[in-house]
Amino acid sequence: MAVFEAKPALPPPVLTRGPVGWARQNLLSSPLNVGLTLVGVVLIVALVVPAVDWALLNATFRGTTADACTGTGACWPFVTTRLDFFVYGFYPPPERWRVNVLFALLALVIVPQLLPRFPGRRALAVFGFLGLPVLAAVLLLGGIAGLPFVETGKWGGLMLTLVLAMVGILAALPVGVVLALGRRSKMVVVRVSCTTFIEFWRGVPLISVLFMASVMLPLFLPEGVNFDKLLRALIGIIMFQSAYMAEVVRGGLQAIPRGQFEAAHALGLGYWRTMGLIILPQALKLVIPGIVNTFIALFKDTTLVLIIGLLDVLGSVQAAIVDPAWNRVAVEGYVFAGLCYWVFCFGMSRYSHALERKLQTGHKR
Amino acid sequence: MDAPVTPVPPGIPESSTVSLKPAAPAPRPLPWNDPRTRSITFQVLTAAFLVWFFWTLFDNTLTNMAHRGIATGFDFLDRTAGFGILMSLIPYDDTMTYGRTFVVGLLNTLLVSVLGIVFSTLIGFAVGIARLSRNWLVSRIALVYIETIRNIPLLLQIFFWYFAVLRTLPGPRQSLSLGEAAFLNNRGLYVPAPLAEPGFDWVGLAFVGALIGAIGLARWARRRQQATGQPFPTLATGLGLVIGLPLLVFLALGAPLGFETPALRGFNFQGGLRLIPELVALTLALSLYTATFIAEVVRGGILAVSHGQTEAASALGLRPGLTLRLIVLPQAMRVIIPPLTSQYLNLIKNSSLATAIGYPDLVAVFMGTSLNQTGQAVEIVGMTMAVYLFISLAISLGMNWYNSAMALKER
Structure with a gap:
């Protein structure tokens, strides 16, 4: 009796496996995709090649003065000599x-x-x-x-940016949580005043808030009392960002089912313990991406303080590129400043993605 | 028919009723434990604090202004401003009033906002769809664009386009020419200006007529489809009508539209439309920056439509194009519109960064120069903020209305 013996399976056709198969599937699956791929390749060649040329291949890295920059590329000594x-x-x-x-x-x-x-x-x-x-x-x-x-007037550069961002982040979150709770309160006076506060700050541009902090705050205070310029900017930033934070937190509070409140009340918990032990831990966890996005926005918004005369990273770069001893170094300066901000903001957004995945407990089926 | 008689179990008298004792009134809690008293006390305290706070502010402001000799009131709006403005959509010169500077600034703000909204929507939708493309390269390029631009402050990008790109362009004589019609140099972007010749009004009229016709057609088609089930190619016919009719009139009248192209005379360009570099830089930065957020909104909206919807549509025999138009897009738009509106609002508010590069928007002209000259900080800052607040509240009211109209109506 003939025994059936399965022959080993043939490998998949050459065109559907390995890099070739991958390219056929992901880059060349249809005439439209072939065209798109071509456009993409052209775009990359047209943008990346000159950029690498400028930033690395033709760039000058050594030297301490503008005379060192003889190539056609970037003049990095501008950044290295002023790094401090x-x-x-x-x-x-x-x-x-x-x-x-x-x-x-x-x-x-x-x-x-x-x-x-x-x-x-x-x-x-x-x-x-x-x-x-x-x-x-x-x-x-x-x-x-x-x-x-x-004195704070001497602070500047990356250090000032980090101070602004750190204080802003540390203050905006608690203030925002309190505002969000106030907006959801049953007490009319509290609810109306929190809602007005939030809608007011969200409705105006940050730059006008900073103008107000620098021009009008001295008028509001009793005579003889005066604030430091940095503190005024910080107050403006905190007011502004806490309103945005409040709306993010409110989204989380609204997502918590009523049963959670009722269960907490049934256990005999009062308002603050209901919120602090039951509601907020769940609500804040839900809105972590939104909170981090607000932090990122705050970090980027710190650049606006240069308009009221504080020299953060961008402000110090802006002050340095007008130096007549160096000409045409604006791009180098902005690339450096952009890189500073990008590292922090991109880092935060990656961290929030990771955190979101880690905290996703039990809601997925 | 007789009502069925419920047999009464033995042992229970037929007329037994349960008598409830009236509930004893709950003992009144002590005043500091009564939620109502506490709530009222707390609210009164809050209100008192707010009144005290604002009264102090008001009082301090009046005292300070009196000490510094700052005038109050809105009389300054009728006084002559006496400074020039770089760009104005309405006739303006330095003999006009502060009130006029307010209008000029407001119009400039609106102009850059509208330009920004149009371009950022176009770029944003394109990038958002590219991000979902099955083409690996295309979706990667879109991703890199989004992650780079989104994480760099807008102000830095405005500076980059203005100081590093547009200001370093060659002068008028070595302008970059874009097809010999538009020219880019360090004084701005020169584009051909359309000149309406006599008879062009008819084209506009035809356009309005076609628009009304298309709307009527769409209504008729919907009614007919609801009554008979017969579809009508509304979109194609309507588009054809709106584009075709004015075009026909335009050609029939012998193309009554001329273009005045800019030309180099002496040291500068004459004729055409000049867009100042401040406007170009601001529009570029705002559009490219906001587009990254819009792209994410669009991507999220399309991904939010569950796959089952597409499958159900193909089970019903709809073709992919119809599925996209009738099933996916309407549901995606419901998710997209609210965050899209808030991106538009952000763009309008961000346009105030214009003041950093000297584009004469509301903040730069009114809250900058006019404030410095008159010193009336309270009135001017108040008016400026009121404009932005009004725009924000109007748009969010409109969005709330749209939201309630579009929201899922369940049960």
Whole structure:
């Protein structure tokens, strides 16, 4: 009796496997796709090749003056010779170690958050929210513990951007949560005033808020009381971003089913414990992407302070490129500044994606 | 028919009723434990704080203004401004009033907002669809574009286009020519200006007539389809009508439209329409930046339509084109429109960054120069904010109305 013996299966046709198969499926599946692929290739060649040429191949990297730049490409010495200015602004050079210590502390708090198994991660996060701001204020301002006082007018560059973003983020979230709770409150006075506050700040551009903070705030305050320019900008940014944060948080609150409130009441929890223990942990988790998006917007919006005369990264670059000793270095300056912002914003958006995936517990079927 | 008699179980008297004791009134809680008292007290306290706060602000402002000798009131709007404005859509010179500068600034803001909205929508939809393309290269390019532009501050991009690109262009004599009709140099973009010749009004009239006709046609077609089930190619006919009729009139009248092309005379271009570099830079930056957000909105909207909808449509025998038009797009638009509107609002508010490069928008002209000259901060900042607030509230009211009209009507 003949035994049926299966022959080994033939490999799939050559054109459907390996790089060729992949290209046929993803790049050349139809005449339209062939055309699109061609357009894409042309676009890349037309944009990327000159950019690499300019930024790397024909660029000048060494030297300290404009005369060093003889090639047709980028003149990077413009950035390297002024790196200190772009990072510290006018912060007095002998005191810059204080800024470096702050940068190190920031890294110490932030980096472990990306590594889930890092020991003491939570403690570091709590320290980042509560202890670090105080420590940063002491370090940067000085005036106590033998540190010389450095007025905020001398702050600048990347350091100023990070201070603005950090304070803004730390303040906007709690204020936004309170506003969102107020907007959903049953008390008419509270609800109406929170709603008005939120809609007002969301309806006007940030630049007019900053103008208001710098022109009108001195008029609002009693005579003799005056705020530092940096503090005025910060107040403007916090008011503005907390209104956006409030709307994000409200979205989360609305998504929590009524049963959760009722169950909390049935357990005898009062308003604050219902919110703090039951509702907010769920609501905030739902809107993490929105919260991080608000943080990213805040980070980008810090650039607007240059309009009221503070020199953040963009402001210091803008101040440096008009230097007549260097000509035509605007692109180099903007590329550097853009890279600074991009690294932080892109990092935050990736982190939020990862967090979103990690926290997605039990809602998926 | 007799009503059925329910047998009464033995042992229970037929006329038994349950008598309920009246509920004892709940003991009144102590005043500081009564939710109502607490709520009222808290609200009164809040209201008192707000009144005190605003009264203090008001009082301080009046005192400060009196000390600094700042005038109050809106009389300044009728005073002569005495400064020139780079660009104006309505006739303006420096003998006109501050009120006029307000209008000039507002119109410039609206102009750049409309341009930005049009271009960002076009780019945004194209990139959003490209992002969903099955072509790997195309979707990757769209992704890189979105992730790069979105994560760089808008102000930096405006500076880049203005200071690094447009201001470093060659002068008028070495202009970049785009097909010998438009010219780009460091003084701006020169494009041909359309000149209406006599008879062009008829073309406009034909366009309006065709538009009305197309709307009537669409109504008739819908009614007929509801009554008889017979479809009518409304879109193609309507488009043909709206484009074809004016074109026919235009050609029949012998093309009564001339173009005045810019030409180099002496040191500069004469004729044509000049778009100042500030406007070009601002429009470019705003459109490219907002387009990345719109692209994400569009992508999210299309992905939000569940795959079952497409499958059900093909099960009903609809072709892919019809599926897209009748099933996917209407549902996707429901998701897309609200965030799209808020992107438009952001664009309008972001157009105020114009002041950083000197484009004469509302903030630059009115809250900048006029404020510096008159010193009437409260009135001017108030008016400027009121304009933006009005635009925002009007658009969000419209969006709420649209939302409630489009929302899923369940049960």
